[in-house]
Amino acid sequence: xxxxxxxxxxYIPFTxxxxxxxxxxxxxxxxxxxxxxxxxxxxxxxLLGGVVIDVKGRxxxxxxxxxxxxxxxxxxxxxxxxxxxxxxxxxxxAKKELFDVPGFGYAMKRAGYIPVDRADRMKAIASMKDxxxxxxxxxxxxIFPEGTRSPDxxxxxxxxxxxxxxxxxxxxxxxxxxSGSRDLMPKHQLRIRGGTVNIRIFPPLETADRTAADRDRxxxxxxxxxxxxxEVRKGADDR
Numbered sequence: 001x002x003x004x005x006x007x008x009x010x011y012i013p014f015t016x017x018x019x020x021x022x023x024x025x026x027x028x029x030x031x032x033x034x035x036x037x038x039x040x041x042x043x044x045x046x047l048l049g050g051v052v053i054d055v056k057g058r059x060x061x062x063x064x065x066x067x068x069x070x071x072x073x074x075x076x077x078x079x080x081x082x083x084x085x086x087x088x089x090x091x092x093x094a095k096k097e098l099f100d101v102p103g104f105g106y107a108m109k110r111a112g113y114i115p116v117d118r119a120d121r122m123k124a125i126a127s128m129k130d131x132x133x134x135x136x137x138x139x140x141x142x143i144f145p146e147g148t149r150s151p152d153x154x155x156x157x158x159x160x161x162x163x164x165x166x167x168x169x170x171x172x173x174x175x176x177x178x179s180g181s182r183d184l185m186p187k188h189q190l191r192i193r194g195g196t197v198n199i200r201i202f203p204p205l206e207t208a209d210r211t212a213a214d215r216d217r218x219x220x221x222x223x224x225x226x227x228x229x230x231e232v233r234k235g236a237d238d239r
Contacts (some may be wrong), residue, residue, distance in 0.1 A: 145222070
């Protein structure tokens, strides 16, 4: 309980400071500097939460071209975990509602992150086209293909949008497995427990010359890779 009190007592004002700094940085130097401030925010969140990450497979990150990183989603900590674990510039593809949060949403826009309106199919398609164009211009993106956090750590069915984005942009997909983050802060709980989280980055799955007919096979390949490294552990809320 003490960790939770210290975390939120420090994390909330620090987040406000980072929002201000990220917006200012984006005005002065653009989205890349804003993203670096967000990365600092993520690393501080892990430090406050007593979270240690163990990353394997960083050599699988394409060094000279953008990619679409697809990760499973178990906890709110997955966002700072990916900031700390992926040493590159990237842009989030995230639900539109997050961009409506005062201050926070504006900072996300200034950092070049891309909103997706799930309630409006035409707007969602437009968002994917915007994301594909940014990828072609050199920006990597991160997607949670499950679309929401898993309540028990097991993989949820994947949404199709991210795979259509990969086909549209012809960018490789890099599967990323996060194991252990659910135990830090299970869904619908505020209590924070420290611990170690394992991240495994898999070799890129090439999409060049693939078509919509290959989409389901690609989804299966990414799911199988992530599932092979995700350890579903019994959380404190289940004990």
